[in-house]
Amino acid sequence: xxxxxxxxxxxxxxxxxxxxxxxxxxxxxxxxxxxxxxxxxxxxxxxxxxxxxxxxxxxxxxxxxxxxxxxxxxxxxxxxxxxxxxxxxxxxxxxxxxxxxxxxxxxxxxxxxxxxxxxxxxxxxxxxxxxxxxxxxxxxxxxxxxxxxxxxxxxxxxxxxxxxxxxxxxxxxxxxxxxxxxxxxxxxxxxxxxxxxxxxxxxxxxxxxxxxxxxxx
Amino acid sequence: xxxxxxxxxxxxxxxxxxxxxxxxxxxxxxxxxxxxxxxxxxxxxxxxxxxxxxxxxxxxxxxxxxxxxxxxxxxxxxxxxxxxxxxxxxxxxxxxxxxxxxxxxxxxxxxxxxxxxxxxxxxxxxxxxxxxxxxxxxxxxxxxxxxxxxxxxxxxxxxxxxxxxxxxxxxxxxxxxxxxxxxxx
Numbered sequence: 048x049x050x051x052x053x054x055x056x057x058x059x060x061x062x063x064x065x066x067x068x069x070x071x072x073x074x075x076x077x078x079x080x081x082x083x084x085x086x087x088x089x090x091x092x093x094x095x096x097x098x099x100x101x102x103x104x105x106x107x108x109x110x111x112x113x114x115x116x117x118x119x120x121x122x123x124x125x126x127x128x129x130x131x132x133x134x135x136x137x138x139x140x141x142x143x144x145x146x147x148x149x150x151x152x153x154x155x156x157x158x159x160x161x162x163x164x165x166x167x168x169x170x171x172x173x174x175x176x177x178x179x180x181x182x183x184x185x186x187x188x189x190x191x192x193x194x195x196x197x198x199x200x201x202x203x204x205x206x207x208x209x210x211x212x213x214x215x216x217x218x219x220x221x222x223x224x225x226x227x228x229x230x231x232x233x234x235x236x237x238x239x240x241x242x243x244x245x246x247x248x249x250x251x252x253x254x255x256x257x258x259x260x261x262x263x264x
Numbered sequence: 265x266x267x268x269x270x271x272x273x274x275x276x277x278x279x280x281x282x283x284x285x286x287x288x289x290x291x292x293x294x295x296x297x298x299x300x301x302x303x304x305x306x307x308x309x310x311x312x313x314x315x316x317x318x319x320x321x322x323x324x325x326x327x328x329x330x331x332x333x334x335x336x337x338x339x340x341x342x343x344x345x346x347x348x349x350x351x352x353x354x355x356x357x358x359x360x361x362x363x364x365x366x367x368x369x370x371x372x373x374x375x376x377x378x379x380x381x382x383x384x385x386x387x388x389x390x391x392x393x394x395x396x397x398x399x400x401x402x403x404x405x406x407x408x409x410x411x412x413x414x415x416x417x418x419x420x421x422x423x424x425x426x427x428x429x430x431x432x433x434x435x436x437x438x439x440x441x442x443x444x445x446x447x448x449x
Contacts, residue, residue: 054438054442056383057442061391061410061441062410062411064391065388066412068298068299068388068392069294069295071294072289072293072294076315077286079315080289080293081285081286083315084285084319084322
């Protein structure tokens with residue numbers, strides 16, 4: 048029993064000594080704790096912006112939903128208001144297209160099929176040449192006023208080369224194309240067409256004398 | 265009777281304000297370091313684990329589910345639990361049921377009653393050295409039950425062992441520690 052009592056006394060003494068036992072803290076240990084504490088604070092802030100909490104947040108859902116609704120409303124309003132305002136622009140586009148089409152249609156015809164223009168002046172006289180006349184007959188639609196001049200020029204240049212004939216054909220084109228918007232393209236076309244005509248010269252050569260003979264007659 | 269110190273969570277979470285932490289360190293860290301010296305096998309381990317567990321305990325108490333205020337007793341208790349769990353995870357391979365008895369106890373048995381107050385001459389560091397001679401689990405259980413006055417149920421929950429085995433370990437730790445102390449005298 049005496050031993051047990053002594054053991055209890057020792058135990059109580061140990062408890063009293065070690066219960067409030069402290070160790071002095073150095074400055075390095077304090078600084079280390081401050082550094083770790085800053086890491087905790089940043090971690091805590093990150094936890095506050097954690098994704099599941101953001102998803103659970105009702106106000107965020109309401110704000111985002113209202114924002115989407117506003118965008119949808121604006122889109123719908125613009126959709127239903129647009130048809131009344133779309134008419135003028137479509138018209139303007141059509142007109143512009145028309146002008147370009149007229150030019151594009153008229154000039155190529157003039158350039159390509161002007162060389163035998165004076166044939167068109169005498170279509171009814173020679174029924175035998177109907178096949179050759181049908182193709183250039185469209186030229187008369189575009190340039191009816193200049194036909195007489197062309198005739199005069201062609202008669203004067205009957206004995207000249209085919210190159211000169213081509214030059215004479217170019218002159219009425221200029222007069223007809225006074226309303227052209229893009230002259231550069233025409234030049235290019237002329238050059239191309241002249242080349243084409245040069246290539247087609249052998250075909251045209253036998254026909255022109257026949258017409259001239261008819262006019263002389 | 266000393267007044268129990270209280271700490272508010274928001275003081276610690278204030279932006280660029282270390283005053284709450286410096287207050288906590290000044291008032292509690294020396295005590296926590298002393299506790300770590302009792303539970304650990306060396307001073308180096310005690311210094312390492314005390315800083316680690318001090319921050320971990322503070323982090324746990326600043327969590328959202330915890331109350332807005334905590335006192336020093338709560339903090340120290342949480343610190344002890346943290347340090348015990350850390351030590352046990354580090355020494356997982358060690359057997360809990362250690363039956364070793366201090367070898368020198370029988371040799372010095374004749375001198376046990378030479379002086380009735382012989383143990384009072386020992387310093388706290390001497391007692392800590394005697395505690396470190398115990399098995400790790402006995403050291404922990406003796407500290408928890410005899411010094412920090414945890415209940416057997418709480419110790420069983422912390423160490424994850426049955427209460428009966430905890431009681432047996434307490435008695436063995438008591439016997440081994442006193443035998444170690446008496447052996448020196």
